[in-house]
């Protein structure tokens with residue numbers, strides 16, 4: 001009797017496993033079949049296009065050409081909306097029309113000739129700072145990259161090999177893969193253009209990530225979260241039992257706090273003129289909160305000095321500016337600890353703005369640093385950050401205030417400017433809502 005029951009259970013488990021595998025294989029096949037159906041062909045899809053320097057984005061049909069040599073075409077699932085999507089197009093060098101967006105997650109639909117590190121069906125995050133590792137030194141549109149040599153690999157993430165064409169809104173061969181339905185060129189943005197249902201990126205601008213992670217959310221690791229967290233971990237390498245302070249409690253500032261907590265700071269000071277940001281900063285690990293406009297005694301420098309011991313030269317060991325304001329950048333440097341204080345500029349000030357301080361600040365041992373994408377080497381490190389999120393050691397969901405279908409993308413920008421949204425996620429494939 002017992003043997004019959006046991007064999008029955010075994011048989012049922014086998015059938016269940018068989019069905020499960022069949023379903024998985026089927027889903028996989030459906031994706032690969034549909035990818036094959038579009039491979040090598042122009043795809044017509046929806047995208048949010050900015051036609052002029054100022055003005056709202058327009059949802060229109062665009063044509064996305066197949067990936068050329070060393071390029072990858074990606075079906076974008078979700079994309080965060082970041083300040084840079086608003087501020088970069090104000091720069092004189094930006095070309096129009098353009099498809100913005102650089103915090104995306106998607107699935108590789110097809111690959112161009114010569115692509116080896118990414119395959120169809122891979123889950124990926126496009127990178128606005130590529131990573132060539134000098135693997136393409138002999139390719140005509142690439143060449144030697146001094147930032148990716150063995151000697152400099154750990155010093156910087158600023159791979160420069162396709163910086164020129166990326167800044168001009170084109171692929172490394174100098175052309176765009178996007179066009180309007182009547183054939184006008186539409187430009188790429190920061191090598192990503194994630195406000196499109198399909199985009200094309202150079203292979204070196206694509207990080208492969210674990211498949212278990214939700215693609216609508218992890219796009220946020222493509223910029224803001226990684227920038228703040230990486231500034232602490234990669235750029236400054238904060239030591240435990242120290243004091244850290246951050247100016248600005250938007251998505252980037254909160255990610256700094258997340259990093260400072262992981263690094264083991266004994267005090268984390270959260271500074272913002274909007275006190276509504278303090279409860280969230282507390283949830284992320286901040287221990288002290290200050291509004292520079294209402295600070296006791298009216299002097300933020302004196303407040304920080306007292307909080308850090310009160311003796312001459314006392315201040316936070318590490319300060320981070322996550323606003324983009326040259327006045328607060330100066331404060332962050334001048335209020336950090338004499339002798340060893342390190343201050344990191346993360347915020348991007350308006351074009352042409354200069355920073356200033358008395359040179360004596362350097363003589364007394366303070367260091368001024370800056371970071372782009374938190375010093376993160378995307379292809380090498382981003383998959384690990386996504387795994388950290390899956391393991392519950394890195395926050396992502398907590399940064400998402402709103403989710404919108406593509407058609408409501410302008411509303412997402414309004415929510416960002418009003419300060420209501422830390423980050424909004426745009427769902428690109430939500431066709432029913434378009």
Ligand code: PAD
Nearest residue numbers: 227248249250251252272273274322323324347348372373
């Ligand atoms: P955000 O606008 O969401 O947050 C800025 C915060 O600063 C808000 O909470 C404001 O209330 C606060 N604030 C404004 N003025 C002051 C002030 N004078 N004193 C104190 N607080 C103030 O921005 P975000 O977190 O998305 O981005 C912050 C900056 O980081 C922004 O300049 C962005 O362009 C930059 C950035 N840099 C990189 C990089 O690679 N370096 C990447 C991504 C974003």
Ligand code: ZN
Nearest residue numbers: 132145148159
């Ligand atoms: Zn490089």
